[in-house]
Amino acid sequence: MPIQFKPEDSRNSLVDEQKLVQTAAALLVGDKGLLAMDESNPTCDQRFARLGIPQTVEARRAYRELIVTAPGLADSISGAILYDETIRQRTLEGVPFLKILLDAGIVPGIKVDLGAKDMAGHPGEKITEGLDGLRERLAEYAGMGARFAKWRAVLAIGDGLPSRGCMEANAHALARYAALCQEAGLVPIVEPEVLMEGAHTLERCGQVTEEFLCAVFAQLHTQRVMLEGMILKPNMVLPGSTCPDQATVEKVADATVACLLRAVPPAVPGIAFLSGGQSAELASARLSAINTIFKLRQPLALAFSFARAIQQPALEIWKGEDANAPEAQRALVHRARCNRAARRGGYSAEMERS
Ligand code: 5MM
Numbered sequence: 001m002p003i004q005f006k007p008e009d010s011r012n013s014l015v016d017e018q019k020l021v022q023t024a025a026a027l028l029v030g031d032k033g034l035l036a037m038d039e040s041n042p043t044c045d046q047r048f049a050r051l052g053i054p055q056t057v058e059a060r061r062a063y064r065e066l067i068v069t070a071p072g073l074a075d076s077i078s079g080a081i082l083y084d085e086t087i088r089q090r091t092l093e094g095v096p097f098l099k100i101l102l103d104a105g106i107v108p109g110i111k112v113d114l115g116a117k118d119m120a121g122h123p124g125e126k127i128t129e130g131l132d133g134l135r136e137r138l139a140e141y142a143g144m145g146a147r148f149a150k151w152r153a154v155l156a157i158g159d160g161l162p163s164r165g166c167m168e169a170n171a172h173a174l175a176r177y178a179a180l181c182q183e184a185g186l187v188p189i190v191e192p193e194v195l196m197e198g199a200h201t202l203e204r205c206g207q208v209t210e211e212f213l214c215a216v217f218a219q220l221h222t223q224r225v226m227l228e229g230m231i232l233k234p235n236m237v238l239p240g241s242t243c244p245d246q247a248t249v250e251k252v253a254d255a256t257v258a259c260l261l262r263a264v265p266p267a268v269p270g271i272a273f274l275s276g277g278q279s280a281e282l283a284s285a286r287l288s289a290i291n292t293i294f295k296l297r298q299p300l301a302l303a304f305s306f307a308r309a310i311q312q313p314a315l316e317i318w319k320g321e322d323a324n325a326p327e328a329q330r331a332l333v334h335r336a337r338c339n340r341a342a343r344r345g346g347y348s349a350e351m352e353r354s
Pocket of ligand 1: 036037038039040041042043044081111115152193274275276277305306307308309
């Protein structure tokens with residue numbers, strides 16, 4: 001006998017829809033975007049190691065203090081994604097980072113996945129873990145003041161990859177996470193990332209991204225996630241990092257917009273791209289071109305949720321030295337401003353010289 005659905009079954013009555021819609025609107029407000037500063041300790045330490053910065057709790061704290069106290073950051077940044085260690089940290093003077101962000105008008109969020117792990121039976125592929133105990137962790141973070149959360153799933157392109165099994169399992173986990181977030185009153189940032197590493201073409205990245213997004217939205221529907229109360233954080237459609245044919249900014253923008261139009265329901269209030277290892281300047285230029293093209297075609301907000309493309313220049317200036325902190329903060333805020341301009345389609349290489 002087929003399952004009988006009543007229309008009201010398709011909504012989760014435990015969800016405070018208005019609160020979620022308001023938080024999503026605050027994150028997508030004007031031409032601002034998100035700052036991803038949620039690198040797990042291993043990722044943060046790897047980036048520190050490359051620059052000879054000590055890989056300690058104190059170095060990570062000092063670096064995150066530099067970020068949250070950067071003067072003018074809130075002019076371009078609406079929300080900051082924190083990591084479990086960071087959300088509990090304070091400035092040297094003892095002020096909680098959460099208070100600094102809230103006082104500046106930056107909405108705090110938290111990464112809640114526990115990382116992408118090798119997937120059984122799927123050599124070369126990863127499944128993101130962290131669903132066990134997630135309801136309790138979300139309640140704790142919401143109690144601390146977080147208003148949104150983030151979960152990242154990754155797909156690699158390669159010989160015979162990605163597999164349908166990996167795509168479906170990650171899409172399912174993203175949807176289970178998103179439903180739990182909404183139940184806890186947190187806006188889920190849903191991050192299905194197709195990785196840039198490899199020699200694949202732009203077209204191949206477009207096909208895989210479209211398929212992945214379709215699988216994710218099918219699962220979000222099945223798990224009764226309210227699309228109006230979430231934000232999508234996808235990759236741009238890019239050629240692989242070692243593909244001999246590196247597409248122009250315009251080609252990337254066209255392919256990305258075509259893919260989003262096909263795969264993202266317009267009920268989603270906005271998209272906040274990840275940068276995925278692109279250079280900071282290219283990420284801004286491509287975001288700007290995407291906004292120029294997209295503006296005429298669909299009402300979705302097209303923002304950014306960059307980590308490396310905002311932080312990397314600042315990290316390279318800081319190098320773990322207190323004396324470099326003010327210059328590093330200026331570099332950080334400059335990148336945030338460039339991306340704010342890109343949201344309006346107004347970024348140009350000129351901005352790098354000003
Ligand atoms: C793809 O990574 C996310 C966006 O960063 P980029 O703009 O640099 O691509 C980022 O939020 C990522 O999810 C966090 O840095 C956490 O990464 P790990 O690998 O430490 O979980």
